[in-house]
Amino acid sequence: MQSQGYERPMRADARRNRARIMDAARELFAAGGEVQIDEVARRAGVGVGTVYRHFPDKEALMGELVRARFRLFNENLAAALEREDRPFDALAEAMRANAASVAEDAATRFAFMSGGERVFAHAAVEMEEFMQLTTALVARAHASGELRSDFQAPDVPMVMCGVCATIDKGAAGWDWRRHLELVLSGMRR
Amino acid sequence: MQSQGYERPMRADARRNRARIMDAARELFAAGGEVQIDEVARRAGVGVGTVYRHFPDKEALMGELVRARFRLFNENLAAALEREDRPFDALAEAMRANAASVAEDAATRFAFMSGGERVFAHAAVEMEEFMQLTTALVARAHASGELRSDFQAPDVPMVMCGVCATIDKGAAGWDWRRHLELVLSGMRR
DNA sequence: ACCTGAACACCGTTCAAGT
């Protein structure tokens, strides 16, 4: 159902509803606390059934929010690959941009932290692209000799997951920018 | 209700039930997936009402599991403070020990990741002690000149939270020991 | 082709009755 490639375009009202549902979910997550489907439906101005017509279950809705965010991550990674100079800094900047992206999206944070594997399965294609772009950035940084030699491409999402946890918890005295800079300094050779 | 200091000792059967409930919860979390209170009660061999007699709600049960784990964290920190030589290594070893501790406790991980502030409020006293011990370890490491000068005591739980997220997710190609070593290398001056 | 919302299912929580 998730507008996956080759199917016929949705009716205009359906497409509008779908967008409204995702916006409503994002807004409710941004407001903090628990988010119920009934609430999402009400804010989106649709019936619950419509939410379930577009998203088979709550995890699928979360998964779509995650997927949209991964597209933004990938834009940042692609932009970093454009840069020719200073490969390590390009990688670092992309990670800073992605962390900032997560910082303004409570829904994705919630999905990352509390969501099961099924949430991520929805964004499998985007995660694949994420890993390809990341692998290229890491390879270039290695070639330049600026990156710690045992650092691997999967370490990027791993440490980003850690920073994301810090952002989401937001405890007193915590600062995710410091956290990321600490990690980046550990990555530097 | 949480055997908080000055109240009269529990009846022997009540104390036994309380321990069984916590053990059951730990075991079920270790087995993975969702954990329901009914299930906890069944495995502990008590009625649901008994679970609610000992723990006002599910978060309180989670909070008690977190509290017990924080006591173990604090033992590790205290042991590190005993060491006279190499203050940075003492701090690093304590962090490794605590990460390993979290790695064998899925219940605490779940509470850390998904639990709200109320879960942590239960362990306020233990967290206070955690911060005092950590502050001492960080101060000593700073004095020895081995620790990055802008590193602060609250950064310890912050980065540990990140490593905990890595442990809990356990995605392919991730290795929380590598994650922690990367962070430690960022901490080293 | 899509929408609605009452009805159902599941699980957290309560409480009257029991020992």
Next chain:
DNA sequence: ACCTGAACACCGTTCAAGT
């Protein structure tokens, strides 16, 4: 003083009826 489990409440999900 503590325990039990049926009953209740809440929220995710379904589906018959509507446009």
